[in-house]
Amino acid sequence: MQSAGSTWFFLQKTTDTGVDLSRANEWLPFTVPDWSLDLLAVGVVVLVAWSVSRLLVRLFSRRIARSFRRPSLTRLSIRGIRVGVFGFALLTILRIFGFSLGDITLQVTVLTAVLGVILAPIVSSVVSGVFLLADQPYEIGDMVELADRDQRGFVEDITLRYTKIFTLDNTFLVIPNGTIRERDVINYSAEDPRTRRSIPVVVTYESDVSAARDCIEGAARRVDGVIEGGPNIRVGAARYPAGPTCYIDEFGDHGVRLVLRYWIEEPYKLLATRSRVQTAIREAIADIDVEIAYPHSHLLFDDTSGELRVRQEASGTSPADRPAETDGDASPEPPS
Missing domain, CATH: 3.30.70.100 (Alpha-Beta Plaits)
Structure with missing residues (x-):
């Protein structure tokens, strides 16, 4: 019995001609496994999807760029075209393996609900990416500075999940959109670069x-x-x-x-x-009568500043031979 994949690959049954194409192995001098036909069908679908996506991007990329005039929206639209084509190819591949449209819808709904709980941070970044694209705080090519890190760079890419910044130190910063919306970002290129x-x-x-x-x-x-x-x-x-x-x-x-x-x-x-x-x-x-000031201090002593007692001892004198200290202004008696 032929699988659903091989049946789909040979266009199933053609009612117009009355020919049963599902029995393709009877036409060939050798037997072809059903799973190989399925893999061949999947390969053809992927190849066609890749070719169609390249063709659509080549046809509409310039029109999209002229319509939006914003590099971030242009890249997002081109990515949307690719995702749409490969999404349709994925549905076709699932049909090859016998999944009906109702089963696919149910499984996608359940999977989306589960992933919505597990991947909440990613969903938050995607929502923040939508707001970033709508608010336009910065654009691809703008020079920005992260105030909390004192680091400058150029915006390299803006997606729904993250913003990529190419720093002046020749490094990349990939910041989730949910995080960058909570930070102070200074845009040096907005409106007027001066x-x-x-x-x-x-x-x-x-x-x-x-x-x-x-x-x-x-x-x-x-x-x-x-x-x-x-x-x-x-x-x-x-x-x-x-x-x-x-x-x-x-x-x-x-x-x-x-x-x-x-x-x-x-x-x-x-x-x-x-x-x-x-x-x-x-x-x-240096050529005029102007002097740069710098911090300096002066210490002044006068009669009201008090007294400072200084005692000099001979080197090599042991502590027992040192004269005893006295209180007040009295001086020790000289040794006999």
């Missing part, structure tokens, strides 16, 4: 503060990558000068604290640009 940075500079009270401010602004303006000037940059409802600006922040214990604010064109070399700006400031200040 980023403002600040550098504190403390000068002494004896320095010419006005000359120091002008010198610091000019030094920062000459650094490559720093925006020299131009129209004000809009941040929300406020507008800020595009060129470097130096303000008096506070009068500290050791000097006047100045703060330089400058905008950089791209946020990809924050540390290198900051280093160049600080180097330019140091070289520029």
Whole structure:
């Protein structure tokens, strides 16, 4: 008796022609095992599914990219096409082995309920992935920073389960979406890649503060990558000068604290640009009457500070030969 797989592979019975194709072994000069026909049918289904998925992706990938204009949604849609094709192929394979559609639906329902309890964290990540794709806090290619880890990188991929970040240290971070939604993520590439940075500079009270401010602004303006000037940059409802600006922040214990604010064109070399700006400031200040302040302390003693007694002992003197200590201002008698 032929199995359901071999019957399906030979198109079962053709009622139009009245030919019973299930008896395929009678047509062949040798006997073919039923399980080999089933495996051959499975291989054909997988091959066809793979070919169809590649064809559909090639036909619709550009149209999908033009429709969404977001790399994350484009990749998700392409993955959906592949999953749909192979899901249909899986149903076909189950039919080969004799499973009816009702049995498949029942088993899928039971399996989904069991996995929903066991795989709750994964389900949570998938739900969070849907919200991430809808809220758009970041996109593929954006430079982001994890505030709690002080680590920057580029978003490499966004799926329904996780977000992959390619760090500036040439490593990968794979963070579940359920976790990353609870963390503070700084996006340096959102809307406008221009980023403002600040550098504190403390000068002494004896320095010419006005000359120091002008010198610091000019030094920062000459650094490559720093925006020299131009129209004000809009941040929300406020507008800020595009060129470097130096303000008096506070009068500290050791000097006047100045703060330089400058905008950089791209946020990809924050540390290198900051280093160049600080180097330019140091070289520029050395040519004017301005001195960088640093913490220092002075200890002063006067008549009201009390007395400090000092006793010098000869080297090699044993403790028994040392003069006895006395209280008050009395001095020990000299030895006879």
